[in-house]
Amino acid sequence: METQKVSEVLAQATEAKLTRRGALKGAAAIVGAIALARIEVGNDLAFAATDRPPKNVRASFSIFGDDYNPTPSMVKSPNNPLPIHNLQVVINEYEKMYPGVHVSVVTPHYSNDDRRTWEVTQLTGNTAPEILQTPAQAIIPDMGKGWWVNLDPYLAQPNPYIPKGQPGSVHWIDEFYSAPTDVQRAPDGHLYAMPYDFSSDLVYYNKTMFEKVGVAPPSTYAEFINVLAKLHKAGYIAYGARVPTSPWFILGEMVMRGYETKIKPTGSGGSYTPKDVALAVLHGVWGADKPEYANYLELLKEQEPYWKQDWSLYVTAVDANVENDFLQGRIGVLNSGVYMVSNLNGTSNLPFKWSTIPFPRVTRGNGVGQSSYADGKSAPSNSSADVMYAVTKTAREKGNLPVVIDFLRYISAPKQAARIINELGQKLPIEKGVPVPPDLKAALGSQFNSKGVGGMFFYQYTFTTEEFNKVANLSTAYLLGRASLKETTTAIQKEYVAESKANAAKFGWK
Amino acid sequence: MAQFGPSEVPRTTALAGGMLAHGKPRREHTLWQRIVRARFAYLLLLPCFVFLLVFSYYPAFSALYGSFFNFDYGLSAHFLGLSNFIALFNDQVFLGSLWNVAQLSLFGVIAGVTVPVFAAEWIFRLRSQRAQYFYRILMIWPAVVPEVVGTLIWQYIYDPDAGLLNNFLKAIGHPEWAHPWLADPSTALYAIMGASFPFVGGAAVLIYLAGLQSISSEVLDAASIDGCSGLRRFWHIDLPLIKGQIKLNIVLAIITGMQVFIGPLLLTNGGPMNATNVPILYMWQQAFTYGHFGYASAIGVVVFVAVLILTILNLKVLRDKE
Numbered sequence A: 001m002e003t004q005k006v007s008e009v010l011a012q013a014t015e016a017k018l019t020r021r022g023a024l025k026g027a028a029a030i031v032g033a034i035a036l037a038r039i040e041v042g043n044d045l046a047f048a049a050t051d052r053p054p055k056n057v058r059a060s061f062s063i064f065g066d067d068y069n070p071t072p073s074m075v076k077s078p079n080n081p082l083p084i085h086n087l088q089v090v091i092n093e094y095e096k097m098y099p100g101v102h103v104s105v106v107t108p109h110y111s112n113d114d115r116r117t118w119e120v121t122q123l124t125g126n127t128a129p130e131i132l133q134t135p136a137q138a139i140i141p142d143m144g145k146g147w148w149v150n151l152d153p154y155l156a157q158p159n160p161y162i163p164k165g166q167p168g169s170v171h172w173i174d175e176f177y178s179a180p181t182d183v184q185r186a187p188d189g190h191l192y193a194m195p196y197d198f199s200s201d202l203v204y205y206n207k208t209m210f211e212k213v214g215v216a217p218p219s220t221y222a223e224f225i226n227v228l229a230k231l232h233k234a235g236y237i238a239y240g241a242r243v244p245t246s247p248w249f250i251l252g253e254m255v256m257r258g259y260e261t262k263i264k265p266t267g268s269g270g271s272y273t274p275k276d277v278a279l280a281v282l283h284g285v286w287g288a289d290k291p292e293y294a295n296y297l298e299l300l301k302e303q304e305p306y307w308k309q310d311w312s313l314y315v316t317a318v319d320a321n322v323e324n325d326f327l328q329g330r331i332g333v334l335n336s337g338v339y340m341v342s343n344l345n346g347t348s349n350l351p352f353k354w355s356t357i358p359f360p361r362v363t364r365g366n367g368v369g370q371s372s373y374a375d376g377k378s379a380p381s382n383s384s385a386d387v388m389y390a391v392t393k394t395a396r397e398k399g400n401l402p403v404v405i406d407f408l409r410y411i412s413a414p415k416q417a418a419r420i421i422n423e424l425g426q427k428l429p430i431e432k433g434v435p436v437p438p439d440l441k442a443a444l445g446s447q448f449n450s451k452g453v454g455g456m457f458f459y460q461y462t463f464t465t466e467e468f469n470k471v472a473n474l475s476t477a478y479l480l481g482r483a484s485l486k487e488t489t490t491a492i493q494k495e496y497v498a499e500s501k502a503n504a505a506k507f508g509w510k
Numbered sequence B: 001m002a003q004f005g006p007s008e009v010p011r012t013t014a015l016a017g018g019m020l021a022h023g024k025p026r027r028e029h030t031l032w033q034r035i036v037r038a039r040f041a042y043l044l045l046l047p048c049f050v051f052l053l054v055f056s057y058y059p060a061f062s063a064l065y066g067s068f069f070n071f072d073y074g075l076s077a078h079f080l081g082l083s084n085f086i087a088l089f090n091d092q093v094f095l096g097s098l099w100n101v102a103q104l105s106l107f108g109v110i111a112g113v114t115v116p117v118f119a120a121e122w123i124f125r126l127r128s129q130r131a132q133y134f135y136r137i138l139m140i141w142p143a144v145v146p147e148v149v150g151t152l153i154w155q156y157i158y159d160p161d162a163g164l165l166n167n168f169l170k171a172i173g174h175p176e177w178a179h180p181w182l183a184d185p186s187t188a189l190y191a192i193m194g195a196s197f198p199f200v201g202g203a204a205v206l207i208y209l210a211g212l213q214s215i216s217s218e219v220l221d222a223a224s225i226d227g228c229s230g231l232r233r234f235w236h237i238d239l240p241l242i243k244g245q246i247k248l249n250i251v252l253a254i255i256t257g258m259q260v261f262i263g264p265l266l267l268t269n270g271g272p273m274n275a276t277n278v279p280i281l282y283m284w285q286q287a288f289t290y291g292h293f294g295y296a297s298a299i300g301v302v303v304f305v306a307v308l309i310l311t312i313l314n315l316k317v318l319r320d321k322e
Helices: A002-015 A020-042 A044-048 A086-097 A112-124 A136-142 A178-182 A207-213 A221-233 A245-261 A274-282 A291-306 A322-327 A340-346 A393-397 A401-412 A414-421 A438-449 A456-462 A465-479 A485-507 B011-016 B031-037 B039-066 B083-088 B092-124 B129-144 B147-157 B164-171 B188-194 B202-213 B217-225 B230-241 B243-258 B262-267 B279-289 B293-321
Strands: A059-064 A101-105 A131-133 A193-195 A197-199 A201-206 A237-241 A331-337 A354-357 A388-391
Touching: A059 A401, A086 A101, A086 A401, A086 A414, A101 A401, A112 A136, A112 B279, A131 A401, A136 A456, A136 A465, A201 A207, A201 A245, A201 A340, A207 A221, A207 A331, A221 A237, A221 A291, A221 A331, A237 A291, A237 A322, A245 A291, A245 A456, A245 A465, A274 A456, A274 A485, A291 A465, A291 A485, A322 A331, A322 A340, A331 A340, A388 A401, A393 A401, A401 A414, A456 A465, A465 A485, B031 B039, B039 B293, B083 B293, B092 B129, B092 B188, B092 B202, B092 B230, B092 B243, B092 B279, B129 B202, B147 B164, B147 B262, B188 B262, B202 B230, B202 B243, B217 B230, B230 B243, B243 B293, B262 B279, B279 B293
Parallel strands: A059 A101, A059 A131, A237 A331
Antiparallel strands: A131 A388, A193 A388, A201 A331, A201 A354
């Protein structure tokens, strides 16, 4: 409406030869329109609370959709093995619904290790996309900077794109499975990134290699070590992990699970919040100084001789080559994300048969691969939200926050989420009402309500990257025989206490 | 030659002496007047100085300023005085990185200064001009390939399972020598040193070659007549006469060595367990991975001071010896 007034005044002024008075009126109208626009965008919640944006809403913003970014082509080739485009399809629909809105997809070029550098540079330079896929852990060090928008107030509102009566139609947050969502909350209790899908590690194995060597898929940790030893002896790379520390935490959780009967979790679905664990560490109830922690490290060391030889280079990063090694039939057992299922299914002429097994459970005992602290129950999952969409300060500064939030509501509604997430079928949808890919349902379908990384041992996931790296390096020193067990647990406990103290002071935990 | 009387002093000579032809003192122009007169030249120089200020001096001085603060982009900075520097010299990772860079630099100086001398001497002694030209080109050719490419090739060479090196060792019947070269903290740093094989920097060879070519042919002829050839000529004639070039290459090798970054970043990312971390990589990690920009600035300042001191000492020692 304001735009119309401005254009009318300008048109009149142009037609009737621009007089001084006309020019002044025009300028006043422009200033007034800008002021009104500022008032409107300043009130983010007022707009977002409405049912849907008005049809004539105008905005232009960008999204880094990461795993869902459309590929340059839909033609499958060795350089484009998994073509996708449904995010762009959904964007086109949204732009058709709101012709004044333009959404562009950003594809940054960085290697895995440079991701944070790219993010910091974009956010510092005020050029970050309005919607940025980012792990919740990466947001923790930025708290207090105003870089990320707290999404809780928006998630408490209805999602107008979800049909009435379905989860999320009253409170948007209800659309998401609560356990894997809540563990992504920042230490201050807020959600700064909207979970979009969730994933978990799976243990893949080369069936053909197992048959050649004459070993059966293991179900216990003791059997697992035995199998790895035989694969190693046969000249194969027995074991590799994309993120070497991921399976460590599953093992640690199994050995230290006994503490979880003594300490009450306060998170939803029985998960522990960073506050729960920090206070347990500071009160001396739980930590690396316990005998169970030392036992976890000993169990890890029993397995180490069979790992891919250069694992120590990737404890603070990601081994990007290990999946390729598995695809070429060089690795016997691979620990990686669920997305490998579709990668393996999508690889033509795979020279071997493959399958998955649950992470081996630790049995009680004193033999190799056994623990006197284990309960013998099945291994926990490390499932958690994977792709997470955070809204950056750019949205607030450019005044398009309400539309950006509305766009997130649109793409997370089951109809759109099903198309985007299931296009490749690599991950589990975290939105209720979205069908689960059949390949994944069997292996992971039960994890929707599991606490996943809400277990105590996964506490390290909420550490700052610096602390996380320190603990990983200290563990590595023990595994490579460069530090004693006592030295290692003492040093790790020091880091746990330091991190817990820092968080307790920052967030006022008592 | 033209003869001049006292009153016939050429005008240029008189002007150069600050006197006008009639003997009155020349009117000195002020600095501003001289700038205005040469404004076109200054205008041409301006972009160079602007870029230098913006991209070299401003970052350097802002890092010096920032090293006294605890700052992270997005948060307000707090003045810390010398705390960052005190913390730095109690930081085991930083101290370890200094030791690593010292070893890398020492190796870089030895290998990067000596091997190119032999390469240059060998090219210089070739009789055929055409062959000299060919090998000169061959030496400089690798310089057009980005360092990153060479480093990544070495990553594959060192791969513990599929790498060329381990497979070669297995092929010659010594599988027990195969090793995870980059992943073992005790060999990783040496593996990074080895990645600069064959240690023949094109620029260093050209510098030496220029020095050798400037040796007077009379000296070489005299040496030849006196029966001084081969290694004796190299040791007693060539080497002393390219001392200046050796000095230059030592200084350059130290400066480059202290700032080494790409090799450790691409081959090991400073790992395993910081065994190959170097100050510049640690500075980058502190700034962009951990968000400690003040601390990172302090590392930058320390490295700058260290390079400056080493360069001054180096020049002084070499000059004194002369």
